[in-house]
Amino acid sequence: MEYNFLIEEAFKVLKNAYAPYSNYHVGSAILCDDGRIVVGANIENASFGATNCGERTAIFQVYSLGYRKDNIKAIAIVTDGSILAGPCGICRQVLSELLNDDTPIILSNGKEVQITNIDNLLPLRFTDKDLVK
Numbered sequence: 001m002e003y004n005f006l007i008e009e010a011f012k013v014l015k016n017a018y019a020p021y022s023n024y025h026v027g028s029a030i031l032c033d034d035g036r037i038v039v040g041a042n043i044e045n046a047s048f049g050a051t052n053c054g055e056r057t058a059i060f061q062v063y064s065l066g067y068r069k070d071n072i073k074a075i076a077i078v079t080d081g082s083i084l085a086g087p088c089g090i091c092r093q094v095l096s097e098l099l100n101d102d103t104p105i106i107l108s109n110g111k112e113v114q115i116t117n118i119d120n121l122l123p124l125r126f127t128d129k130d131l132v133k
């Protein structure tokens with residue numbers, strides 16, 4: 001599969017997740033247009049609201065490095081859960097701002113793989129266009 005290498009990178013960083021409360025580990029790997037792969041893992045907090053999901057860790061890092069949505073070729077998000085999981089609602093909103101609508105989002109739990117995009121994951125999403133009065 002075209003994105004197997006990206007899934008593998010996401011699984012490598014999943015091992016670095018800090019998830020002492022949920023024991024649910026997430027890794028994410030983003031492929032940039034210059035070939036760079038930027039990764040992130042979920043980082044939990046005793047104050048649960050301060051927890052950061054793996055895909056948000058990765059995409060914030062991508063933006064911090066100076067990349068923007070047009071530089072992002074694909075994002076892989078992987079978990080060690082028994083069922084295939086999609087991004088949480090907060091992450092869908094963040095990804096809708098920071099990814100192009102058709103950027104491939106590759107989900108995997110090591111057993112199943114699904115390729116989608118934010119257009120499928122968050123229809124009728126709130127965007128900057130909605131701020132127009």
Ligand SMILES: [Zn+2]
Nearest residue numbers: 053087088091
């Ligand atoms: Zn999330």
